Amino acid sequence: xxxxxxxxxxxxxxxxxxxxxxxxxxxxxxxxxxxxxxxxxxxxxxxxxxxxxxxxxxxxxxxxxxxxxxxxxxxxxxxxxxxxxxxxxxxxxxxxxxxxxxxxxxxxxxxxxxxxxxxxxxxxxxxxxxxxxxxxxxxxxxxxxxxxxxxxxxxxxxxxxxxxxxxxxxxxxxxxxxxxxxxxxxxxxxxxxxxxxxxxxxxxxxxxxxxxxxxxxxxxxxxxxxxxxxxxxxxxxxxxxxxxxxxxxxxxxxxxxxxxxxxxxxxxxxxxxxxxxxxxxxxxxxxxxxxxxxxxxxxxxxxxxxxxxxxxxxxxxxxxxxxxxxxxxxxxxxxxxxxxxxxxxxxxxxxxxxxxxxxx
Amino acid sequence: xxxxxxxxxxxxxxxxxxxxxxxxxxxxxxxxxxxxxxxxxxxxxxxxxxxxxxxxxxxxxxxxxxxxxxxxxxxxxxxxxxxxxxxxxxxxxxxxxxxxxxxxxxxxxxxxxxxxxxxxxxxxxxxxxxxxxxxxxxxxxxxxxxxxxxxxxxxxxxxxxxxxxxxxxxxxxxxxxxxxxxxxxxxxxxxxxxxxxxxxxxxxxxxxxxxxxxxxxxxxxxxxxxxxxxxxxxxxxxxxxxxxxxxxxxxxxxxxxxxxxxxxxxxxxxxxxxxxxxxxxxxxxxxxxxxxxxx
Numbered sequence: 001x002x003x004x005x006x007x008x009x010x011x012x013x014x015x016x017x018x019x020x021x022x023x024x025x026x027x028x029x030x031x032x033x034x035x036x037x038x039x040x041x042x043x044x045x046x047x048x049x050x051x052x053x054x055x056x057x058x059x060x061x062x063x064x065x066x067x068x069x070x071x072x073x074x075x076x077x078x079x080x081x082x083x084x085x086x087x088x089x090x091x092x093x094x095x096x097x098x099x100x101x102x103x104x105x106x107x108x109x110x111x112x113x114x115x116x117x118x119x120x121x122x123x124x125x126x127x128x129x130x131x132x133x134x135x136x137x138x139x140x141x142x143x144x145x146x147x148x149x150x151x152x153x154x155x156x157x158x159x160x161x162x163x164x165x166x167x168x169x170x171x172x173x174x175x176x177x178x179x180x181x182x183x184x185x186x187x188x189x190x191x192x193x194x195x196x197x198x199x200x201x202x203x204x205x206x207x208x209x210x211x212x213x214x215x216x217x218x219x220x221x222x223x224x225x226x227x228x229x230x231x232x233x234x235x236x237x238x239x240x241x242x243x244x245x246x247x248x249x250x251x252x253x254x255x256x257x258x259x260x261x262x263x264x265x266x267x268x269x270x271x272x273x274x275x276x277x278x279x280x281x282x283x284x285x286x287x288x289x290x291x292x293x294x295x296x297x298x299x300x301x302x303x304x305x306x307x308x309x310x311x312x313x314x315x316x317x318x319x320x321x322x323x324x325x326x327x328x329x330x331x332x333x334x335x336x337x338x339x340x341x342x343x344x345x346x347x348x349x350x351x352x353x354x355x356x357x358x359x360x
Numbered sequence: 361x362x363x364x365x366x367x368x369x370x371x372x373x374x375x376x377x378x379x380x381x382x383x384x385x386x387x388x389x390x391x392x393x394x395x396x397x398x399x400x401x402x403x404x405x406x407x408x409x410x411x412x413x414x415x416x417x418x419x420x421x422x423x424x425x426x427x428x429x430x431x432x433x434x435x436x437x438x439x440x441x442x443x444x445x446x447x448x449x450x451x452x453x454x455x456x457x458x459x460x461x462x463x464x465x466x467x468x469x470x471x472x473x474x475x476x477x478x479x480x481x482x483x484x485x486x487x488x489x490x491x492x493x494x495x496x497x498x499x500x501x502x503x504x505x506x507x508x509x510x511x512x513x514x515x516x517x518x519x520x521x522x523x524x525x526x527x528x529x530x531x532x533x534x535x536x537x538x539x540x541x542x543x544x545x546x547x548x549x550x551x552x553x554x555x556x557x558x559x560x561x562x563x564x565x566x567x568x569x570x571x572x573x574x575x576x577x578x579x580x581x582x583x584x585x586x587x588x589x590x591x592x593x594x595x596x597x598x599x600x601x602x603x604x605x606x607x608x609x610x611x612x613x614x615x616x617x618x619x620x621x622x623x624x625x626x627x628x629x630x631x632x633x634x635x636x637x638x639x640x641x642x643x644x645x646x647x648x649x650x651x652x653x654x655x
Contacts, residue, residue, distance in 0.1 A: 336468065343460050
């Protein structure tokens with residue numbers, strides 16, 4: 001491994017900051033190069049001042065990078081509904097939280113080993129999305145959005161009310177470290193968690209790419225364009241929409257398990273409607289319905305959310321006049337404003353930016 | 361008996377608050393296909409503007425008597441202005457792209473509470489109110505807070521005013537016709553865009569009034585108040601049938617009552633769940649809502 005390090009570091013310097021910029025130079029091989037660079041990131045000690053707090057390979061930076069990858073993947077899975085099938089779901093957080101909470105509970109309360117708990121957590125997410133999706137999909141359009149929002153809100157209330165002390169209420173639940181495999185516990189093993197996050201991203205991209213190109217994916221596209229026409233062709237959109245809903249729910253549940261490992265616990269913030277709305281922001285920011293857009297949006301949003309929080313606490317901001325300092329101290333305000341600007345000025349999101357700059 | 365009366369009046373008060381938020385939402389949705397996620401933000405703006413004025417920043421306004429009325433008027437005007445700015449700056453340029461319009465309001469809905477919490481802090485601020493509204497009065501053996509009556513009265517006044525406006529004026533006719541069939545109204549050569557701004561202003565005024573009175577109801581204002589009320593207002597809009605003001609009023613009463621009674625007779629917090637279950641059941645039985653309208 002050590003002999004290969006310099007070459008991979010070189011790839012890392014070229015790729016990590018901006019995959020979009022080097023798109024044309026690498027031609028069709030740039031995803032493989034980007035993947036190699038991302039795989040090697042934990043071995044790199046290159047500092048990226050401004051972008052990251054410490055060197056890329058340090059635990060804090062790896063943690064942030066891994067979070068970026070998880071949310072990039074989560075947004076990609078969410079876009080299966082929004083960008084591919086045209087379903088505007090406001091309840092995606094529920095399935096993410098279901099994977100996270102179920103896995104934690106099965107480990108802590110039932111004493112299952114991590115792998116078994118994670119598998120059952122995934123099953124919980126799929127079962128929940130199947131049950132709620134089959135109800136919500138009975139109505140279409142904006143009513144579907146409202147029903148998913150209402151279900152997610154019910155889940156959020158349940159988690160916050162802490163029935164029987166099961167969910168831990170506002171505190172959330174910490175993962176029982178003694179039940180984790182030793183290679184996943186502790187700050188010294190952040191690199192392993194980072195690779196798990198990367199694996200989740202690759203899995204999501206592969207599943208979404210494969211599903212969209214399958215015959216089912218073509219029906220989804222038809223439903224997005226014109227649901228009535230799909231019906232006229234003799235197909236029942238309900239079943240296809242339910243498959244999309246369950247697949248996205250399953251991917252979200254896996255994301256919940258990865259997030260649980262990465263942050264060391266399940267938090268009630270992941271059940272709120274704000275969380276789903278931020279997924280929506282990620283997808284639209286990057287470009288809904290495109291292959292890389294949701295990923296780019298998710299990575300950028302997560303990075304900005306964390307770095308802007310650090311920026312707000314820094315001395316440079318606290319010395320500014322209050323007109324500038326007050327908005328700058330709120331990452332969510334800046335992200336909301338950026339989102340509005342994207343929607344108004346850049347339809348299609350950031351992935352459409354190069355094409356628009358070239359004047360097409 | 362006294363418990364039932366108290367719960368009923370409190371539930372009606374809560375329903376009144378939901379109606380103030382939902383009426384504008386319902387009209388905006390019915391007319392423009394825009395699900396206004398920024399509506400909670402407008403409510404918070406109204407609440408904070410009222411609090412700001414009543415806290416002694418506006419000459420003549422204060423926490424009691426006529427000063428408080430002035431503060432509420434100020435809050436409502438600020439909310440109306442904010443709604444019109446929102447419509448002119450963000451909704452109008454995205455005309456003909458309903459999904460982008462919804463997304464733009466999502467962004468505003470995230471940014472406004474963040475800005476409020478940046479200026480006045482994330483914690484709840486105690487809300488001033490006239491002493492006459494902080495007491496209770498007896499009704500059939502129950503001690504009922506006076507401010508619940510103020511909410512119910514305000515919601516009833518807004519409902520009557522809206523019905524008079526929609527039913528008795530030319531602008532109201534355009535709005536009603538636009539809710540029924542926007543393309544037909546446009547084809548008749550009527551400027552629907554002006555009706556959009558009007559409806560946004562009305563919605564903003566009702567939401568801001570809801571924010572001011574919500575401060576009275578909860579005794580405080582905080583940046584997240586509007587967002588949490590917004591979700592129940594959505595439920596009310598869907599249950600009432602999109603675009604129907606009368607449906608929204610009926611659904612608001614039902615939701616408020618169910619929530620209060622379920623909260624009292626089961627565990628606290630189950631009222632919120634009961635509302636969601638009610639919504640799911642209604643949509644399974646009657647996907648078009650109580651009034652049978654779904655745009």
